[in-house]
Amino acid sequence: MALPALLLAQQERYIAIDNVCAWPNLTLLPGGTILAHIFGKPAHGLIEGDLETWASDDEGRLWTRQGVPAVHEPGTTRIHVAAGLANDGSLVAITTGWGGPGLRGHVIEPWVSRSTDGGKTWQRTAGKLKAPSNVQHLIAFGNVVAMGGSKLAAPLYAGRRSPAELRGEKKSLYPSLNDSHLFFSNDDGRTWGDPVLIGSEKYNETAVIRLRADRWLAAARTIGGAMDLFISEDEGRTWKLDGPLTPPSHHPGHLLQLKDGRILLTYGIRERLKVSATLTNPDYAIGVRFSKDEGRTWSAPSRLVSLPGSTDGGYPATVQLPDGTLVTAYYSNGIPEHRRYHMGVVRWRSAE
Numbered sequence: 001m002a003l004p005a006l007l008l009a010q011q012e013r014y015i016a017i018d019n020v021c022a023w024p025n026l027t028l029l030p031g032g033t034i035l036a037h038i039f040g041k042p043a044h045g046l047i048e049g050d051l052e053t054w055a056s057d058d059e060g061r062l063w064t065r066q067g068v069p070a071v072h073e074p075g076t077t078r079i080h081v082a083a084g085l086a087n088d089g090s091l092v093a094i095t096t097g098w099g100g101p102g103l104r105g106h107v108i109e110p111w112v113s114r115s116t117d118g119g120k121t122w123q124r125t126a127g128k129l130k131a132p133s134n135v136q137h138l139i140a141f142g143n144v145v146a147m148g149g150s151k152l153a154a155p156l157y158a159g160r161r162s163p164a165e166l167r168g169e170k171k172s173l174y175p176s177l178n179d180s181h182l183f184f185s186n187d188d189g190r191t192w193g194d195p196v197l198i199g200s201e202k203y204n205e206t207a208v209i210r211l212r213a214d215r216w217l218a219a220a221r222t223i224g225g226a227m228d229l230f231i232s233e234d235e236g237r238t239w240k241l242d243g244p245l246t247p248p249s250h251h252p253g254h255l256l257q258l259k260d261g262r263i264l265l266t267y268g269i270r271e272r273l274k275v276s277a278t279l280t281n282p283d284y285a286i287g288v289r290f291s292k293d294e295g296r297t298w299s300a301p302s303r304l305v306s307l308p309g310s311t312d313g314g315y316p317a318t319v320q321l322p323d324g325t326l327v328t329a330y331y332s333n334g335i336p337e338h339r340r341y342h343m344g345v346v347r348w349r350s351a352e
Helices: none
Strands: 008-018 022-028 034-038 051-055 064-070 076-085 091-099 106-115 135-138 152-160 177-185 195-197 201-214 216-220 227-232 240-246 250-257 263-273 280-293 300-308 313-320 328-334 342-350
Touching: 008 034, 022 076, 022 328, 022 342, 034 076, 034 328, 051 076, 051 091, 064 076, 064 091, 064 106, 076 106, 076 135, 076 152, 091 135, 091 328, 106 135, 106 263, 152 201, 152 227, 177 216, 177 342, 195 201, 195 216, 195 227, 201 250, 216 250, 216 263, 227 250, 227 342, 240 250, 240 280, 250 313, 280 313, 280 328, 280 342, 300 342
Parallel strands: 177 201
Antiparallel strands: 008 342, 022 034, 034 051, 051 064, 076 091, 091 106, 135 152, 152 177, 177 195, 201 216, 216 227, 227 240, 250 263, 263 280, 280 300, 313 328, 328 342
């Protein structure tokens, strides 16, 4: 059953960046510029391409290509990113992607890039991420979290082989177990390691937010396609499962603390509703939930944007402007009015 539409006091929609698959990650700079880190090709990672930075200086309406945090190597595609502002104001981006046969043979190693000019130019750092020894690969997703001083945190998820796979009793191209980790940096994002486990075996793309030292939230996508909420009360060092956030096919999410103190969860709705025994109807949209009590309880789910006709889309990210307007970016492979891959933007305020 479709979710009800969110009651809005303001809404403007834009085809913001055309002919890109996107998976947008947003960063609001102190001067008001919004940056979107996106995959710059019109395919779901099946074309060689770069992770690009685009900028909007007019509150999310118009966008221009700013720079390239990660130029892909031949035979690879850089499509995944965890990005945000370091404590010194620099931009930090951790990028991963795919390579090998059909660009799906293996996950490529993480790169760490840094920009001191608002994303126009980027430099790769020499250090690598230090991962647990049993990890086969790492994939970046979400926001870099500034913790003060020279400390940062960033979510990545790891693929690892099950015991049966390690014994050779079960064969698979990719590791069957996914663990959600939070990595830390003590030098403002130049090197990363010291990972802690958020959720094990069935968790991948995870949105993390730090409300204060004793209250972190993480919305982790499950292999089954729902999202679970995790809580940390010790500066992200240990995590406990709090419960489900969304039903299956509602993923992945983004968390933002609003100026009024509420927590906003935006997420992709990626359902295929059954019409008959042999026919399904795709139902793609951007879903919304609010929490007034730091994630302890949540409002009923509602729809911010519907994406009729899409069969690939979602992955929203949101920033809030000084006047309170929310800017949410997402991607779609086509709506009735625009039949190409694109990054869409909605500028909005809730009336609820």
